[in-house]
Amino acid sequence: MTEDKQDLVVIKNLKKYFPIKTGFLKKTYVQAVENVSFTIKKGETFGLVGESGCGKTTLGRSIIRLYEPTSGKVFYDGEPVYDDEEKKQPDMLYYRRKMQIIFQDPSASLDPRMTVADIIGEAIDIHKLAQNKQERFEKIIALLDKVGLNSEHANRYPHEFSGGQQQRIGIARALAVEPEFIVCDEPISALDVSIQSQIVNMLEDMQADIGLTYLFIAHDLSVVRHISNRIGVMYLGNLVEVGESNEIYKNPLHPYSKTLLSAVPVPDPKVSRARQRIILQGEIPSPISPPPGCRFHTRCPYAKPICKEAPPKFKELEPNHYAACHLFSN
């Protein structure tokens, strides 16, 4: 169903290293994102899952250049947003209007000293989207209305709102510049259970209304499956599997995806107690010195000698279903 859709964001061999120690001869890096390539199609929701520290947030931020990538390429609608071989810098202000982000912690991402109207209006001012004060105000009210708040909220400060309402303000701010692509960085994990579904439904409605494209980052796998068309699974900076969301859930190929899925708590006592869990031994290795070869081999129950030597290639194993694992290389 997504095949006829056009590619909106293309990511090629993206890398992001953070320097942690700058010595005279030796430099140490956190290899947060290592050689990640995938595409996001117009109008779809691409879910990104993985444990904390696997680089999913870094990847999301590098794509919209909130972090400057170390190397690789990012194309938006065919035009380069980041290209390590190109000297000329693209006009980022233009892309900021196209690409926006919703953050995880709603209270930390809103300036406590600005009113809601100013938080939303700031984006309108920067991009000169309103001719006069009247139009600016009308736009703000329309945005608040869109996210389920009303005009009397405009002159209040962020602390006067509950977590769910604050997240709505964050979403209104992202929508203010009429973007096409939104990175949703764990937008619901800080919210109460009963509020989470309200926000999920709202994001879905907005997508249906204005045809937004989402990169949805979360660690709650059941929500990711619910909202996404396709899903990418990350482990220690690598993308290990990409596929249609139902396909990933029914038929995960990579051993890591299998364990991740079997660990998700199921809200059904019979199913939950009957199923066989794959419990991983050990902890996630440090991204400062990741294991050689396949990064998952230290915890993988099926590891072979080759896994320690060569990193596996990312291959299309079934139609539209990609994975990087030596188990499938013969």
Next chain:
Amino acid sequence: MDNTKLLDIDDLKVSFFTPAGEVKAVNGISYTLNKGQVIGIVGESGSGKSVEAYSIIGLLQSPGKVTGGKITFNGEDLLSYSEEQMEQFRGNKVSMIFQNPMTCLNPVYTVGNQLTEAYRCHRKEVKKEDAIKQAVKMLELVGINNPERRIKQYPHELSGGMRQRVMIAMALICSPQLLIADEPTTALDVTIQAQIIELIKQIQEKTGMAVIFITHNLGVVADICDKVIVMYAGKIVESASVEDIFYNPKHPYTLGLLRSMPKVNALDYERLIPIEGTPVDMLNLPSGCAFGPRCEKCMKICLRQAPPKVVISEDHEAYCWLLAKEAYEEEKNND
């Protein structure tokens, strides 16, 4: 599981006296816990689930105060305990593990030091070497490799999952009869969460202690608990066996929680049905049912008068006017 009562909570009320007014964090809850039973307490943030647990173990901090009710543990009234008695009781008979393992371990002491401290506090006669042996044994029990080396390490040298294991070892070192787990897996990743839940399950089966498992994750509850209590705004709205909560929920709030979660096994896309509105403001509780303003089946009486307890079956109770037909009719006739 034997059916002798371990803990009995009767009409417990806890309030916080803040400058803005009295916040009734726990507003009259009652339940019993048998020996070896695992009970889950579910609710949103601010529903009073943690406060209730803190008052059992006597860790309630000012301005919080128990304003009424009774907590009986093994036939003894806990609220009448003096500070010294409480110190003997806490960590020995009942212990607790907390949400954030980093803030609960002291960063300037080694793991071994903290483990033996917990042990020697309650077993005064024990020699240091024996306490260390016991600490090593506990670390083995919670599945930490190489415990002899680990007890010499500091908390920052351990990962999040490992720290939570140390917390569990510390809580269990005096073999308590009751373990209170306050969101023990919320700060952890799903794979680590699965490890910790599996661990608590195993230890519970081995030692036969009772567990109060506080969480907002219904999936975790389905996995580990025998009985579930659903709380909203400081009150119990429904309590039942785990099967009844999931397959036969009676209260609209329980139903709403279950419906608002995506189904992992769904074959097709199903839209979520959220609970509308925002959580209650605990400073201005509505008169009547606290969930009333958010309830889709709300009636006039719900906003006026608190709902009565309705017994559905032997261990299934809910507080809702919808279920109390007779009482509701009577009220209507009185109008």
